[in-house]
Amino acid sequence: MIFLALPDYDVLPAPLWLVTLLHVLTLTLHFAAMGCLFGGMLALFAARLPGGLENPNARKLVKLFPTLMAATVTLGVAPLLFAQLVYGKVLYSAAIVSGWFWLGVPLAAMLAYACLYAAAFTKRGPARVRVWLLLALAGLVFVSVTYSSVFSLAERPEAQKTHYAGDTSGMVWLPDVGAWIFRWLHMLTGALTVGGFFLGVLGRKDEAAWSKGKLLFTLGTGAAFVTGMIYLLTLGDVLAPFMRSAGIYSLTVGILAAVVAVPLYLMRKLVGAGVALGLGVMGMVHARHVVRDVRLEGHFDAKAIGVDPQWAVFALFAVCLVIALGAVAWMLRIFFKADAEQAA
DSSP: OOOOOOOOTTEESSOHHHHHHHHHHHHHHHHHHHIIIIIHHHHHHHHOOTTGGGSHHHHHHHHHHHHHHHHHHHHHHHHHHHHHHHHHHHHHHHHHHTHHHHHHHHHHHHHHHHHHHHHHHOOSOHHHHHHHHHHHHHHHHHHHHHHHHHHHHHTOHHHHHHHHHHOOSSOOOOSOGGGTHHHHHHHHHHHHHHHHHHHHHHTTTSHHHHHHHHHHHHHHHHHHHHHHHHHHHTTGGGHHHHHTSTHHHHHHHHHHHHHHHHHHHHTTOHHHHHHHHHHHHHHHHHHHHHHHHHHTTTTOOGGGSEEOOOHHHHHHHHHHHHHHHHHHHHHHHHHHHHHHHHHO
């Protein structure tokens, strides 16, 4: 009888620095798309544009939501896989504790996707569009809350043991709400910031839409700063080692970039503001990554994992990522070109 050797899952297929770099990059891209989608929906309801959902800019945004959902999902797969590649042991066990909620994520995402398409193509007026958008928003809220809870639990191996010993139903969110609620609120306000930015860019030729987008972008930036600082203070014993790590530099760069983005946006220097906002998001993503490593110290050490390079696989990933980004850019180009032709 011939026995085939199983692959070794205790090694990384590339150096840790490269896996981390790709994780931070792809997660930043995911948050950018998610901010345009989730934050765009929040901004649309908060802006109260003249004419409501019948406003031309509101209709454009609603038509664009399915494409943004596709981009969000596409760009969300890679960072999740990179996280599982390194932190699979703690992440899988946390997902088991909250198993039914975790399994509900793809279902909620598919339902949200369907509702966004229904909102984009319904012929039954703004009231029906509002219902579909609210249902989609509810699905996305479920996904975001589940992710915040599960990823926070993944950083607490001892809590995983305690909660699983007490309840094996798979119906357990992290009971310590204070451990993840400000993380979630920081994500929510960050999404509103990106959504306000996107609304202003989309409606930059309409003074009402531009003003609303400008206001939401500014308020969202301030709210994200406040919730981020509160979240930082909730780190407790982790705060001191984090302040001595490279994460404090990423956090500083993220804050400064976000601050710079505001005046650039107000002066309508949108490309510069977009670059600064992107750097701000990337800084926050890396800082949050460092928090994970600091919190897991003594339980899990990513640097101790061996490396067995598989460069062909990473080359294939790079090609697929470029193709995916190109496809998203192409869809957006078609959308904005059609919109410009219709306006002319």
